[in-house]
Amino acid sequence: MQELMTFAQGKRAVAHCTDSLIPHFPAESGHMSGQTNKKTRSEAATTASMDLLFELVSGLSGVALALFMWGHMVLVGSILTGARGFDWLAGMLEDYYIAQPTVIGVIVLFLVHAVFAARKIPAQLQERRKLKTLAAGLRASGKDWPELPGAPAFTPHLESMLWIWQVRTGMVLVVLGSFHLILMGLDVLTPLFGAHTGIESATTLARVQGGLWPVYALLLLCVEFHASVGLYRFAVKWGVGKRLKRSVLHRIEQFMFWSILAFGVLTLAVLSGWLDPPLAFLLGDPV
Amino acid sequence: MTAAEQARRLTVEIFRFNPQDPDAKPRTQRFEIDESPYMTLYILLTRLREEQDASLQFDFSCRSAVCGSCGMLVNGRPMLACRTLTASLPQHIRLYPLPVFELIGDLSVDTGRWFRDMVQQVEGWIHERQPFDPAAPEERMSDDESLAIYESDRCIDCGCCVASCGVANLKPGFAGPAGLNRMARFMMDPRDSRDDEAWFDVVASDEGVFGCIGMMACHDVCPKELPLLEVYSYLRRKVLAASIAKKR
Numbered sequence: 127m128q129e130l131m132t133f134a135q136g137k138r139a140v141a142h143c144t145d146s147l148i149p150h151f152p153a154e155s156g157h158m159s160g161q162t163n164k165k166t167r168s169e170a171a172t173t174a175s176m177d178l179l180f181e182l183v184s185g186l187s188g189v190a191l192a193l194f195m196w197g198h199m200v201l202v203g204s205i206l207t208g209a210r211g212f213d214w215l216a217g218m219l220e221d222y223y224i225a226q227p228t229v230i231g232v233i234v235l236f237l238v239h240a241v242f243a244a245r246k247i248p249a250q251l252q253e254r255r256k257l258k259t260l261a262a263g264l265r266a267s268g269k270d271w272p273e274l275p276g277a278p279a280f281t282p283h284l285e286s287m288l289w290i291w292q293v294r295t296g297m298v299l300v301v302l303g304s305f306h307l308i309l310m311g312l313d314v315l316t317p318l319f320g321a322h323t324g325i326e327s328a329t330t331l332a333r334v335q336g337g338l339w340p341v342y343a344l345l346l347l348c349v350e351f352h353a354s355v356g357l358y359r360f361a362v363k364w365g366v367g368k369r370l371k372r373s374v375l376h377r378i379e380q381f382m383f384w385s386i387l388a389f390g391v392l393t394l395a396v397l398s399g400w401l402d403p404p405l406a407f408l409l410g411d412p413v
Numbered sequence: 414m415t416a417a418e419q420a421r422r423l424t425v426e427i428f429r430f431n432p433q434d435p436d437a438k439p440r441t442q443r444f445e446i447d448e449s450p451y452m453t454l455y456i457l458l459t460r461l462r463e464e465q466d467a468s469l470q471f472d473f474s475c476r477s478a479v480c481g482s483c484g485m486l487v488n489g490r491p492m493l494a495c496r497t498l499t500a501s502l503p504q505h506i507r508l509y510p511l512p513v514f515e516l517i518g519d520l521s522v523d524t525g526r527w528f529r530d531m532v533q534q535v536e537g538w539i540h541e542r543q544p545f546d547p548a549a550p551e552e553r554m555s556d557d558e559s560l561a562i563y564e565s566d567r568c569i570d571c572g573c574c575v576a577s578c579g580v581a582n583l584k585p586g587f588a589g590p591a592g593l594n595r596m597a598r599f600m601m602d603p604r605d606s607r608d609d610e611a612w613f614d615v616v617a618s619d620e621g622v623f624g625c626i627g628m629m630a631c632h633d634v635c636p637k638e639l640p641l642l643e644v645y646s647y648l649r650r651k652v653l654a655a656s657i658a659k660k661r
Contacts, residue, residue, distance in 0.1 A: 174617035181623045263489025274501040283633040365646025
């Protein structure tokens with residue numbers, strides 16, 4: 127009884143205190159009307175238009191880069207047919223002036239995407255820690271929970287953590303991607319490396335085998351993760367998921383990630399000289 | 414439920430803090446309690462308060478996932494305590510109050526103020542087309558429209574989505590998952606006089622749907638299983654279409 131009384135009083139005391147915490151609001155209908163409202167309204171509309179534009183720029187540049195990465199895998203994958211196939215493809219793209227505008231366009235898209243996508247990253251370390259705690263808690267929940275028929279539906283949640291990993295891989299990409307793009311720009315547009323202007327298998331092989339293979343391995347892992355999760359998120363955001371269920375989209379994302387990663391690892395193994403080009407027979411070459 | 418599960422002795426770690434007490438420091442308190450058949454977190458907490466610590470604060474009202482008072486972080490996930498069976502949880506249970514909202518004490522948070530601010534921000538009420546005439550017959554609404562509105566209106570303001578949202582946790586002005594859902598509910602309503610242009614600055618800003626970074630936690634934790642991701646994509650497409658129409 128004594129305890130119950132304490133509880134009741136405590137509860138009333140708390141209720142009393144929270145009342146005093148509630149700040150004053152402007153009169154109910156007054157806060158969004160009148161002359162000032164009109165001005166803020168048009169300002170708000172301008173801000174909203176900019177926010178829409180930024181969202182489109184960051185999303186579409188990301189989709190463009192992700193789609194380019196698929197094509198890119200096929201181009202680098204030409205090394206699987208041997209050095210001759212690789213050089214033929216590179217030479218063809220450069221002779222017809224496809225490679226030069228592409229490399230410039232990708233550099234521009236890359237910078238645009240970095241700037242506009244980064245606007246959503248929390249600036250303060252404390253904020254990032256808060257996000258990480260939240261996301262890690264959500265990911266861990268349900269992992270060791272007993273299965274119970276008849277219990278309310280439980281959906282495991284991973285995507286918050288995937289977002290954080292997208293930020294992390296994005297930051298790696300800003301550094302390693304810039305490095306790679308500068309090298310490619312110099313290769314395609316200047317005679318600085320190799321025997322002539324353009325991408326050459328000899329230069330590329332020498333780079334990878336000269337000790338850069340861990341850099342390219344990390345770049346490959348980050349770019350494939352970032353791109354496949356990004357495409358998945360874009361599809362869900364804009365509602366492709368209405369027809370294609372989200373679980374299906376997620377499975378497509380995982381399939382894309384693993385298959386392209388596997389193809390990339392194979393390509394990198396050939397570039398590093400650990401593996402003979404497995405498709406060399408297509409060109410009838412002795413390797 | 415097997416005999417082994419019934420016999421479990423649960424360890425419950427509960428966040429304790431009374432912000433009204435100037436000497437209080439946030440801490441966690443460990444309780445032990447025997448699990449009973451069909452025990453929910455509501456039953457567990459009530460028993461802890463009756464048998465072990467009468468000062469424990471938490472909110473309950475309906476016990477049937479309708480009132481939305483009992484949202485809390487259960488092992489890191491926002492859930493309604495009344496519809497969570499302890500048998501679906503591991504032996505060690507961690508209970509924390511929902512983040513984002515103002516703490517009243519222990520597991521009790523003030524979701525009401527957050528939701529009132531949100532409703533004022535999105536003006537979550539019917540802006541009528543003409544003055545209400547109580548004598549006139551009601552205007553008809555199509556079944557599809559009324560079903561879509563009903564689906565959005567199933568929200569019980571429990572705040573689980575808000576607590577799970579990374580953006581709502583960092584940006585106080587963000588309308589949050591529940592706020593975006595509220596926008597969509599009134600955008601769909603044929604009785605509301607606001608057109609696409611009137612909605613544009615509320616919906617399209619970084620405090621509206623473009624503040625959302627697509628972490629998708631809200632959709633996964635919603636106890637009422639509202640189709641929140643579909644709601645956001647509806648808002649995004651609607652706003653984009655309105656923007657294109659305006660430029661023409």
